[in-house]
Each structure stands twice: as C-alpha cells, then as structure tokens.
Amino acid sequence: MRVTTSLMKLGRLSLSAKFLVNISYGNWRLPRAVLGRKEYGTDSDSPRPISRYPVPYKKDLPYDLVELMEEVEKKGGFVPNVFKALAHRPSEFRAFFAYYDVLMNKETGNLTKADRELIVVATSASNKCPYCVTAHSALHRIYSKNRMLADQVVVNPELADLSNRERAMIEFALAIAKPENITETHFQKLEEHGFDREDAWDIAMVTAFFAMANRIAHLTDLRPNEEFYALGRVPKVKNEEK
Structure with a gap:
C-alpha cells in the first residue's frame, strides 16, 4: 500500500515514503506486551479521552486518511493520537501533515x-x-x-x-x-x-x-500515546522477534 507522493494530488494525502518511516519511528518496535490494535473513534477504555473533539470512526474516514494511518500503524505498531484527533478535519489533516513533511524531511541545510x-x-x-x-x-x-x-x-x-x-x-x-x-x-x-x-x-x-x-x-486537550514513553528507552526488537 503506497501513499501518493505528489503534493495534494487529486485531493489525496501527499506524504513521501520517507515521512512514513520517520513518523513511525524507523525500525523501532514496541514489545508485544504494550501493543494492541484498536479501532479509531471517540469511544475508549481510557479514563481520559485523547481529544475533547470527536474522533471519527475508521469506517467514516476518507480512504486516503485510513490508508496512511494503517501504514503508520503497520510500521510503528500504533497510531499516534495526533492522527486520530486531526481526522476530525480531514482537509486540515492533509495540509498539516503535508507541511510537516516539507519541514521535517528536508534534505538540504545543516540541520539533522x-x-x-x-x-x-x-x-x-x-x-x-x-x-x-x-x-x-x-x-x-x-x-x-x-x-x-x-x-x-x-x-x-x-x-x-x-x-x-x-x-x-x-x-x-x-x-x-x-x-x-x-x-x-x-x-x-x-x-x-x-x-x-x-x-x-x-x-x-x-x-x-x-x-x-x-x-x-x-x-x-490532546493526550500522548502511552507507547511514546518507552520509545528510544528500550532496545530494538530484532527481526527474528517480530
């Protein structure tokens, strides 16, 4: 499954493959014990919602947003809550992550x-x-x-x-x-x-x-995913353990 790479082409989300790698934290994987696949949506077993605005259910989202979120989840093991929260406004979701890609994946200049x-x-x-x-x-x-x-x-x-x-x-x-x-x-x-x-x-x-x-x-009132707290603090999971 591949996300379009031309900016805002045909209204679909424009994000490079490199962006997907970055936003899904490279080759890092969380231990299986902390992973768990959940559908998107306002309903949650968390004592505090991830956003004070409604989070759309996956079945109600435009296809390009679902495609990206599934790709991120596949690569990183979870969907960052910012994706779910911004899905409340699909056009703004697309614009936000397109500009994120431009700024954070720039390959020129002296910033690593x-x-x-x-x-x-x-x-x-x-x-x-x-x-x-x-x-x-x-x-x-x-x-x-x-x-x-x-x-x-x-x-x-x-x-x-x-x-x-x-x-x-x-x-x-x-x-x-x-x-x-x-x-x-x-x-x-x-x-x-x-x-x-x-x-x-x-x-x-x-x-x-x-x-x-x-x-x-x-x-x-966006809440961080619990998974973020462990990233970069625990060893990588080797390929044979995935």
Missing part, C-alpha cells in the same frame, strides 16, 4: 533529524504542550541515540548538556517561540556555530509550525 526534533522539544516545552514534548522527545531519543538530552531540555534548557552548537540553535528557536524581536545579533550567534541564513529560516519554520501544533494540542 535529531536537531529538528530537539527544536520541537524545546519549543513545545516552552509552550507547555504535553503531547508534543512526549512524542518528539521519543523521536529525538531515537535519532540522537541520547536517552537523556531531551528530558534535560524539557526541564531546563540552560542546564542541559547541550553542545555549543545545539545551545545556539535552541536559543534561537526559543527567541522565535517566545517571541522576541529578532535582530542581527541572533543571526550572528548562529553563524558563529556554522548555521547560515537558510538554516536560521529552517529553525524558525520548525519552531513556528510546532508553536501552531502546540496550540492545536491545547485546544483539543
């Missing part, structure tokens, strides 16, 4: 995947967004192979064990997130650590997009 996820963590912590902090801390742990740094940034970025390069990047992101008046001094500090003007744009766009995502999560 771990850099982008750390920017999301810092931005989301500043905006007090439990869903994005939890989900993207997991992704940062996977890409960076560092199990502690995202947690440190969430608690206090000034005391986190950041490299000088990472600190300059996070300081710039937080200036955008607050927001501050951005001056040439902000750009100069980045340039001292190898970031050019296009990199500054990338940092700012990731920050701005996830500041929006944080607000959506607050609006919907």
Whole structure:
C-alpha cells in the first residue's frame, strides 16, 4: 500500500515514503506486551479521552486518511493520537501533515533529524504542550541515540548538556517561540556555530509550525500515546522477534 507522493494530488494525502518511516519511528518496535490494535473513534477504555473533539470512526474516514494511518500503524505498531484527533478535519489533516513533511524531511541545510526534533522539544516545552514534548522527545531519543538530552531540555534548557552548537540553535528557536524581536545579533550567534541564513529560516519554520501544533494540542486537550514513553528507552526488537 503506497501513499501518493505528489503534493495534494487529486485531493489525496501527499506524504513521501520517507515521512512514513520517520513518523513511525524507523525500525523501532514496541514489545508485544504494550501493543494492541484498536479501532479509531471517540469511544475508549481510557479514563481520559485523547481529544475533547470527536474522533471519527475508521469506517467514516476518507480512504486516503485510513490508508496512511494503517501504514503508520503497520510500521510503528500504533497510531499516534495526533492522527486520530486531526481526522476530525480531514482537509486540515492533509495540509498539516503535508507541511510537516516539507519541514521535517528536508534534505538540504545543516540541520539533522535529531536537531529538528530537539527544536520541537524545546519549543513545545516552552509552550507547555504535553503531547508534543512526549512524542518528539521519543523521536529525538531515537535519532540522537541520547536517552537523556531531551528530558534535560524539557526541564531546563540552560542546564542541559547541550553542545555549543545545539545551545545556539535552541536559543534561537526559543527567541522565535517566545517571541522576541529578532535582530542581527541572533543571526550572528548562529553563524558563529556554522548555521547560515537558510538554516536560521529552517529553525524558525520548525519552531513556528510546532508553536501552531502546540496550540492545536491545547485546544483539543490532546493526550500522548502511552507507547511514546518507552520509545528510544528500550532496545530494538530484532527481526527474528517480530
């Protein structure tokens, strides 16, 4: 099953195969004990709904959304709750994940995947967004192979064990997130650590997009999947164990 790769072609969701790999956490798989297939929908055995807005049932969703969500579940073992919550507005779902793909899977510039996820963590912590902090801390742990740094940034970025390069990047992101008046001094500090003007744009766009995502999560009272808490903290499941 393959999701279309041309942007918004024929109204279908435009996401690259690489996006599917990233959003489903690469080759990470959760232990079978914590996996469980559930249909989408507002009804839940959880004591707290994942969203304060209705979550559409799978049978009521457009085919392209179901196709993507099934692909993500197949690759990662579960469907992140943001997919289910945004399915309340299918057109906005498509637009959101199309722009996510553009920002987070860009192959040019000096930002690594771990850099982008750390920017999301810092931005989301500043905006007090439990869903994005939890989900993207997991992704940062996977890409960076560092199990502690995202947690440190969430608690206090000034005391986190950041490299000088990472600190300059996070300081710039937080200036955008607050927001501050951005001056040439902000750009100069980045340039001292190898970031050019296009990199500054990338940092700012990731920050701005996830500041929006944080607000959506607050609006919907979006709850993190329990599975995120273990990702990047437990060993990979070997192929023969799958």
